Amino acid sequence: MSKKNGRMVKRFNKGFIISHWVNALAFFVLYISALPMYTEFFDWLYPVFGGPAGARLVHRIAAVCFMLPLPIMIFFDLKGFINWMKNIFSWKKHDLKFFPEFAKEFFGRKANVPKQDFFNAGEKANSWLMIITTIMLIGSGLIMWFPQKFSQTVVMWAYPIHNIGLGLAAAVVVGHIYMSVALAKPSLQGIFKGEVSEEYAKDHHGRWYEELKQEEKKKKHA
Amino acid sequence: MADYIKFVDVTKCDGCRACMVACKNWNDLPTVTEEYSGSYQSHEKVNAHTWNVITYNEHTTANGGFEWLFRHQSCLHCVEAACEKACPEDAISHTKFGSVVIDHDKCVGCGYCTTNCTFDVVELATYKDKNGKEYRKAQKCTLCTDRLEQGLQPACVVACHTDCLVYDEKETVLAEAEKRLAKIKERFPNANIYNPQGIKGTTTVYLLADKPSVYGLPENPKVPLSQVVWKDYAQPLGKAMFGATTMAVVGAVIANAMKKDKGGHEEGGRDHE
Numbered sequence: 001m002s003k004k005n006g007r008m009v010k011r012f013n014k015g016f017i018i019s020h021w022v023n024a025l026a027f028f029v030l031y032i033s034a035l036p037m038y039t040e041f042f043d044w045l046y047p048v049f050g051g052p053a054g055a056r057l058v059h060r061i062a063a064v065c066f067m068l069p070l071p072i073m074i075f076f077d078l079k080g081f082i083n084w085m086k087n088i089f090s091w092k093k094h095d096l097k098f099f100p101e102f103a104k105e106f107f108g109r110k111a112n113v114p115k116q117d118f119f120n121a122g123e124k125a126n127s128w129l130m131i132i133t134t135i136m137l138i139g140s141g142l143i144m145w146f147p148q149k150f151s152q153t154v155v156m157w158a159y160p161i162h163n164i165g166l167g168l169a170a171a172v173v174v175g176h177i178y179m180s181v182a183l184a185k186p187s188l189q190g191i192f193k194g195e196v197s198e199e200y201a202k203d204h205h206g207r208w209y210e211e212l213k214q215e216e217k218k219k220k221h222a
Numbered sequence: 223m224a225d226y227i228k229f230v231d232v233t234k235c236d237g238c239r240a241c242m243v244a245c246k247n248w249n250d251l252p253t254v255t256e257e258y259s260g261s262y263q264s265h266e267k268v269n270a271h272t273w274n275v276i277t278y279n280e281h282t283t284a285n286g287g288f289e290w291l292f293r294h295q296s297c298l299h300c301v302e303a304a305c306e307k308a309c310p311e312d313a314i315s316h317t318k319f320g321s322v323v324i325d326h327d328k329c330v331g332c333g334y335c336t337t338n339c340t341f342d343v344v345e346l347a348t349y350k351d352k353n354g355k356e357y358r359k360a361q362k363c364t365l366c367t368d369r370l371e372q373g374l375q376p377a378c379v380v381a382c383h384t385d386c387l388v389y390d391e392k393e394t395v396l397a398e399a400e401k402r403l404a405k406i407k408e409r410f411p412n413a414n415i416y417n418p419q420g421i422k423g424t425t426t427v428y429l430l431a432d433k434p435s436v437y438g439l440p441e442n443p444k445v446p447l448s449q450v451v452w453k454d455y456a457q458p459l460g461k462a463m464f465g466a467t468t469m470a471v472v473g474a475v476i477a478n479a480m481k482k483d484k485g486g487h488e489e490g491g492r493d494h495e
Contacts, residue, residue, distance in 0.1 A: 037310045037332065039461070052330030053357050106470075108477040147337055153448075155337045159308070160452030167460020171467040178471045182478075 008195040009212060015076025016084075020191055023069040027173065029062035031166075038166070063141055066134075087119040088127045094207070095121035106183070115206025122179070129172045136165030225320065225392040228299075228365065228376065228426040229399060232437075233406050233413075234386035235292040237276050239264065244381035245274050248366065268295055270347035273363040274378055279436065284411075293437050294378070294387060297322065297343045297363035299425035305335035305344050305360075307449050313360075320425040321365035331358030340421065340443045365425065399429050406431065420444035 012020075033055045035042040049055035073081045094114040098121035105111035119127065140158035147155045180187050186200040201209045242264070245251070251271045259266065263278040279291035303322045306314040313328035314335060324335075324344075335344045347361045366376035374380075379387040388395060399415050406413050406429075416428035420443050434441050 037330065040312065043311075046330070051355075051357065052332070053355070056332075106474050108474070108481040147333070152337060156446055156448040159334065159338075160448055160456045163452055163456040163460060167456065167463050170460070171463045174464070174467045174471060178474070182471075182475070 007198040009198050009201050009209075010194060011190040011196045011201070012194045013077040013080050014194065015073055016080040017191060017194055018076070019069040019073040022065060022072060026062045026065035026068075027169070030059060030066060031170065033059040033062065034166070060145065063138075063145070067138055083118060084127065087117055088124045090117065091121075091124070095124065098122060115210075116204065116208070118205060118208040120205060126172060126176055129168060133165045133169035133172065136161050137169065140165065226370075226389060227320070227392045227395050228379065229388040229390065229395040229429070230294050230426060231386050231388070231399075231402055231429045232291070232293050233402070233410065233429065233431050234384045235276065235294060236384055236386075237262075237278060237290060237292045238383065239276055240381040240383060241294055241378035241387060242272070242274055242276060244377040245363070246272070248369070248377035249273065249364075268297075268343055268345070268362070270345035270361040273297070273361070277437065281432070281436070291431055291436065293428070293430075295343075296378070296426065297365070298341055299363075299365055300340060301422035301424065302445050304338045304340050304421075304446065304449060307445070307453055308334040308338035310334060317367050317370075319365065319367060319370045321367045321370070322425075323364050323367055324360050324362065326359050329359045331360065333358070333360070335360050338446070338449065340440065395427060399427060402429055412436075418443050 032045065033049060036045040036052075036055065046052055046055060049058050073084075094116065097114045098116065101111040101113045102122055105113060117124075140161040143150050143155055143158040144162060150158075180191070184200075184204060186197055187204070190196040190200075198209075201212070246253075251273065254265065254269055254271050256265050261278055261280075263276070265272050265275045267277075268275050274294060274296035277293045277295050279293070281289050281291045283289055299320060299322045301320070303314065303316070306316070306322060310332065311328045311330055313325045313330075314322060315325065317323055331346055333346050336346055344360050344362045346358045348356055348358050350356055366374070366378075369376060375389045376387075379389045388398075390398075396415075396417075403413055403415055410431040412432045414430055414433070416430050416434055416439060417423050418440075428439075430437055430439075
């Protein structure tokens with residue numbers, strides 16, 4: 001991977017990384033603690049949590065953690081957060097062209113993926129799906145947690161919304177993990193240590209890499 | 223076996239509460255003490271340990287007189303039971319008697335049935351196990367399914383001294399209900415038989431002296447749309463989607479492995495460019 005040189009470039013700040021992993025860990029715990037309720041097949045998980053009441057408690061502790069990533073990011077890495085927001089609101093030709101090409105690549109065929117931003121179009125789509133499902137899950141989850149504060153109709157609608165949010169989020173997570181672990185392993189260094197190899201930046205986020213180069217030039221000239 | 227149903231002719235009820243006592247007795251339910259609310263009614267509504275309550279409606283007649291409207295309030299054992307559909311653990315089911323019962327080994331106390339119940343009947347009871355740890359189970363009237371199994375009638379029906387409560391063959395009961403309705407129409411012009419068809423009927427049929435809403439019953443209950451979206455679409459679709467994503471990943475792993483077999487020599491599998 002670092003055949004040419006070992007040069008690394010900064011990708012994420014600490015705040016962004018912590019936010020990501022709090023989110024991931026909370027989601028995982030929420031998923032596992034709710035799984036026996038979602039399908040009978042996982043009923044054996046109840047004893048692991050010390051019975052349904054234990055699973056409920058774990059789910060609620062994790063639920064509070066699940067609400068932390070946004071404030072963490074805003075407090076500790078506002079710059080990264082703004083960059084993320086700017087990115088996911090920008091949809092250009094190279095973003096749209098990403099998807100058909102990516103599908104080819106995903107199933108092992110030759111593809112010509114156009115140069116991508118700091119976040120590629122797939123990551124942008126992932127971000128949106130994650131934001132939408134998170135809002136669905138937290139909103140409906142709070143209603144289910146405090147049903148006496150809401151009307152019966154609202155509480156009854158919270159169940160399908162929580163359910164749809166989970167189905168979507170779980171599908172997104174499977175794709176997200178597979179893509180990072182199997183298709184773009186070097187990106188893992190980015191989300192663990194905050195740095196990625198220059199080569200990876202060039203290959204996967206061409207437009208971002210060019211921006212970096214230009215900034216470097218400017219600095220040199222200045 | 224012919225279908226049997228419970229018939230509640232509220233116009234015969236004199237509010238004696240024998241049905242409530244019999245229920246507590248047979249089902250061995252603890253006392254629930256509630257604050258005095260200014261009414262003769264004993265409890266605000268049915269609760270986890272009080273499976274039936276006689277509601278005392280203070281009603282003004284057409285010519286300005288006063289009368290009590292009593293109703294034996296209990297689980298109606300809906301044919302399309304919202305609690306059964308909502309239960310994520312398949313703990314609620316219909317018996318061969320048409321009664322809706324909760325399997326307490328399966329119940330995890332999540333409370334989905336309590337928020338979904340059409341008639342606000344199911345409630346969570348809190349218990350303590352040997353180690354003092356609290357756990358919850360959903361509780362409600364069972365139509366005395368344990369008695370029915372022995373060829374007995376529900377405890378409340380046996381206790382009723384005015385034949386307000388009857389447990390009999392469905393055809394007989396519905397015919398009797400029509401007869402009674404014709405008889406009381408003059409005194410109670412709004413009288414009606416309550417056997418809501420939006421949920422395919424109930425295993426407890428009422429003869430009401432006034433509109434259902436007067437008794438706090440929904441006029442025309444239906445299977446809620448939220449439940450249809452949730453249980454008929456979202457849940458199966460969510461599971462399918464999770465499966466589809468997993469299959470796509472598996473497909474990608476196989477496709478990439480095959481490509482490598484064919485003569486891929488690059489290590490690391492980085493595929494851009």
